[in-house]
Amino acid sequence: MTSDEYESAVLQVKQHIIAGDIFQIVISQRFECRTLADPFEIYRTLRVVNPVPYMTYLQARGCILVGSSPEILTRVKSNTVVNRPLAGTVRRGRTPDEDAQLEKMLLSDEKQCAEHIMLVDLGRNDVGKSTRESTLTTLDAWVAVTHLDKMVPYITASLTDAKLGAEGRKDLFDWLSR
Structure with a gap:
């Protein structure tokens, strides 16, 4: 493009x-970038420079994919669905006091808070389509990710009995292809 x-x-x-x-x-x-660097060394360096919970190194048929993300877009474990979109970002402070000051600044930023609320609403809507309404909960959290701080809603719910099978879970991920 x-x-x-x-x-x-x-x-x-x-x-x-x-x-x-x-x-x-x-x-x-x-x-895209052509390099003579070893892709696995790039992955290993990324693990040190930007350690996040979800990292990928995939090598298959002439293609190598290296990725990292602190975000759970959608996870299903047992019968619990978790959606954890990230919104609202600010750099980390050099000290705990500066971190607290930057967090306060972020939480008072109207645009950042509006984006956060929108993502919570979208996440609750997407998760709510396949889960028991009475189990839908949202917990706002603050996550420090290496050099950034993020507002993170944890949206969780229990799948309905009809959605417990693999075929039933498929529609949880249909919204990803929109």
Whole structure:
């Protein structure tokens, strides 16, 4: 995607938001880089520089994928669904006092809080489609991820009996392909 195409896509998204068709969309650009570096060494370095709970190194048929994320988009374990979208980000402070000051600043930022609330609503809606309503809970938390602090809602619920099988769980992930 060229920068002109990217700009055009952003304008289209803005029109859809104004029309009420969507609340949020992430537009991304593909990034590729040729290197002589060993991909596994890149992965190992990433583990040190940016240690997060979910890291990937996948090598298959001429393709190597290295990834890292602190986010649980959707996880199903036993009959419990967890959605943990990340929103609201601020750099880490150099001291605990500066961390507390930056956290206070983030929590008073209207735009960051609005994004956080929107993601909580979307997450509750997505999780709520396949779960027992009475078990749907949200707990707001604050997570320090290496060099960033994030507002993190934990959205959890129990699957309905109809959704306990593998086929029933499939629709939990259908919204990912939208």
